[in-house]
Amino acid sequence: RTERLARDIMQDMGSHHIVALCVLKGGYKFFADLLDHIKALNQNGDKSVPITVDFVRIKSYCNDSLTEKINVVGEELCTLNGKDNLFLSLFQDIIETGRTMEALLSKLKENEPKMVKVVSLLVKRTHGNPGYRPDYIGFEIPDKFVVGYALDYNEYFRDLNHICILKEKAKEKYK
Helix, strand or coil, X not given: CHHHHHHHHHHHXXXXXXXXXXXXXXXXXXXXXXXXXXXXXXXXXXXXXXXXXXXXXXXXXECCEEEEEEXXXXXXXXXXXXXXXXXXXXXXXXXXXXXXXXXXXXXXXXXCCCEEEEEEEEEECCCCCCCCCCCEEEEEECCCCEEECCECECCECCCCCCCEECCHHHHHHCC
């Protein structure tokens, strides 16, 4: 799936310089895998697209519940200021309500990018979803709490190579 997303991104971005912004911590494995596919397309294609990599960390969870306040940690977004033709690809692990992504997009707009495309590995089908949809989606999943592939529960389970639903018994054990 990440290979197909990479092809779609490369096709849409054309030959523009891409600033790839990874939302940490949960997005790092997806980000690295997707950039590997983009790099392969860059090496094997007719054109080479310059890519700059940057990171931002967002905290919006406590245990398995969304917090009221969304914290952007280690905010270095000022490095994006003054860049001509800034085409930003934002890589996110999972989108539930879209609240966190909308807060980050609001901050990014201060840097006046020409284009922002959001890439999310997972989108939850939730009842309270206000309708936010990223530009690129890996998979839609049921409204369950998932871990693995860098997604965590209280910093546990990031090391799993797969994604799975966390059972209530595990939530209690790792609270």
